[in-house]
Amino acid sequence: MSPLVGVLALQGASGEHTDALRKLGVRALEVRMPEDLEAIDAIILPGGESTTISMLLESSGTFEPLQELLSQGLPAFGTCAGMIMLSNKVLDGRTDQRSFDRIDISVRRNAFGRQIASFETDIDVIGLGEPFPAVFIRAPGVATVGPEVEVLATVKLDEQPEIPVLCRQNNVLVSSFHPELTDDLRLHQMFLSEL
């Protein structure tokens, strides 16, 4: 039996992740309440508004049990808002915004600017041959990276410093961009290959 991968579906683009999983022949389960966590082997935290998702995690009582599973080693893949939630520090977020502290990076929200600065570009990813089409939407940027974290891809825009955009620590993978908005399934495959 294929692994059962939960996709947090409180708000945001969860449907594209479940579609990607199904294309790869993997069972997907939308997670909205604590009981949805019971049988999952891994979880994907999608893009969306991190402040909204953070609030809905609290109000649904899902934050604490998910935190517990993650601290026991539940594999996790976070894209955009999902990356913010898995980081250990959110710079310039809301003061009541909580994160799961599962990867040793600090993250700055909207690091590339407002929507008019949102962009797409092909990026080189360590471990993948061809460049990956990366879609950045009001994307967060990684500000600092701890010693245990592998940086798998970076972006360097004109006049700006090189910024890590794809990072991994043990079985936690995070991206600033949205692989789920493309037809390229290689990052989902990379995540699933560790299960």
Place this chain on the structure above:
Amino acid sequence: MAESNSGSNSQIGTVRVKRGLADMLRGGVIMDVVTPAEAKIAEDAGAVAVMALERVPADIRRDGGVARMSDPSMIEAIQETVTIPVMAKARIGHFAEAQVLESLGVDYVDESEVLTPADEAHHIDKWAFTVPFVCGATNLGEALRRISEGACLIRSKGEAGTGNIVEAVRHLRSILGDIRKLTQADAAELFDWAKRLQAPLGLVQEVAETGTLPVPMFCAGGIATPADASLVMQLGAQSVFVGSGIFKSEDPAPRAKAIVEATTHYRDPAMVAKVSRGLGDAMPGLELGELDTKLSERGW
């Protein structure tokens, strides 16, 4: 660190980037706000974005006169107050207002029938902009015309400022019902559909093939309660815009949070019941038959 030249070929304002932000707002609530203080309440309640405007539709309706784009200083004050996306409205066809809003860095422009139209025949050429646009629609033809002009998000219009959900339901059912019929039509019938919808054939064929609009569809106009949000989400909306429904109610903050919860858990009646308790009075609301002006009839 990876040695790379990634980013050297970056492109802004692509269709994928513009529609992508709408995708990220799915399952959420976008709230009309007229002051930074209201914007803060909206963000605290879990709004995915705010719509910055000078008067909510209920007040525009009451005051009459010409309704225009908001004062840039008011939009900027709201941008400085919240970290979530900030949208703002331009008049139908008023591309200069849209240019101003783009220069302010708003995250989405709403070419909106709630403001007084500036052009009786033409909508804005939205392909010419980096900032994405949302437009209202009452039926599938109108939605596809807006998409052909470059809209990256469609909202069913409803009847703004009434607190009455009936028009929103009519528009959602019309759009989604016709999409279902299109998927059953044969190739020859699609030509006739395109003619009747007054919409580009290519888009009609695409919708017939995929069974969905090529951009997300949200619902606006008349949502006043958590159950209203659940209703339109169950009918097929992907998110909700709430205008007057929050800040014209007795106690805005808890109502805002309750509508956010109901939009997420819309399939769970017990949850909708739970968040609906003790919210105080909803906005009073208006009967459609008593209206002098139907805002939803603006737009062509």
